[in-house]
Amino acid sequence: xxxxxxxxxxxxxxxxxxxxxxxxxxxxxxxxxxxxxxxxxxxxxxxxxxxxxxxxxxxxxxxxxxxxxxxxxxxxxxxxxxxxxxxxxxxxxxxxxxxxxxxxxxxxxxxxxxxxxxxxxxxxxxxxxxxxxxxxxxxxxxxxxxxxxxxxxxxxxxxxxxxxxxxxxxxxxxxxxxxxxxxxxxxxxxxxxxxxxxxxxxxxxxxxxxxxxxxxxxxxxxxxx
Numbered sequence: 001x002x003x004x005x006x007x008x009x010x011x012x013x014x015x016x017x018x019x020x021x022x023x024x025x026x027x028x029x030x031x032x033x034x035x036x037x038x039x040x041x042x043x044x045x046x047x048x049x050x051x052x053x054x055x056x057x058x059x060x061x062x063x064x065x066x067x068x069x070x071x072x073x074x075x076x077x078x079x080x081x082x083x084x085x086x087x088x089x090x091x092x093x094x095x096x097x098x099x100x101x102x103x104x105x106x107x108x109x110x111x112x113x114x115x116x117x118x119x120x121x122x123x124x125x126x127x128x129x130x131x132x133x134x135x136x137x138x139x140x141x142x143x144x145x146x147x148x149x150x151x152x153x154x155x156x157x158x159x160x161x162x163x164x165x166x167x168x169x170x171x172x173x174x175x176x177x178x179x180x181x182x183x184x185x186x187x188x189x190x191x192x193x194x195x196x197x198x199x200x201x202x203x204x205x206x207x208x209x210x211x212x213x214x215x216x217x218x219x220x221x222x223x224x225x
Contacts, residue, residue, distance in 0.1 A: 004171035014197035021204040040207035134196035
């Protein structure tokens with residue numbers, strides 16, 4: 001089994017777990033409140049903004065023309081998506097890149113962003129890409145399931161699926177990089193992928209509960225962790 005196959009095998013149970021989160025169930029039965037949706041949208045766009053630096057690192061540390069080409073295309077897609085999002089929102093949501101850079105990042109979102117950013121100093125595609133790959137894979141696969149339920153998805157699946165879609169390209173790059181890696185490096189890459197898959201679940205849950213640093217502070221004072 002290749003490293004990317006190991007990642008997807010491990011990821012299946014977390015994909016199922018994401019599908020069972022209260023927020024996703026709320027999307028399906030249309031029971032989410034406006035506040036829950038607003039929380040998710042603001043935290044998600046902040047997360048997407050953070051991913052720009054991760055994609056930039058993938059571009060910077062690309063080890064082949066193929067990797068550089070795919071990561072550059074992915075950056076173009078990310079920037080276009082962010083610009084479109086900003087153009088279609090109104091205050092108090094961010095409407096400019098300057099405002100986007102100063103969104104109040106809540107606890108689970110911050111943990112997830114820091115988890116991804118922590119891979120960048122390695123300077124290795126095999127360590128950076130899995131932190132990004134897991135969320136992309138779960139979101140797209142979950143989106144396919146929600147499409148079946150008649151719900152729209154945010155990301156254009158045509159760019160992510162198929163022989164030359166991003167998911168296949170990521171898998172190919174992971175396996176290519178793994179051929180030059182040690183067993184320890186491969187295990188770390190798998191662990192990084194798994195952590196991102198886990199954090200996807202917690203991200204949905206945080207949105208459903210509208211978790212915040214304010215709530216965390218209150219729980220800390222009351223010693224209710």
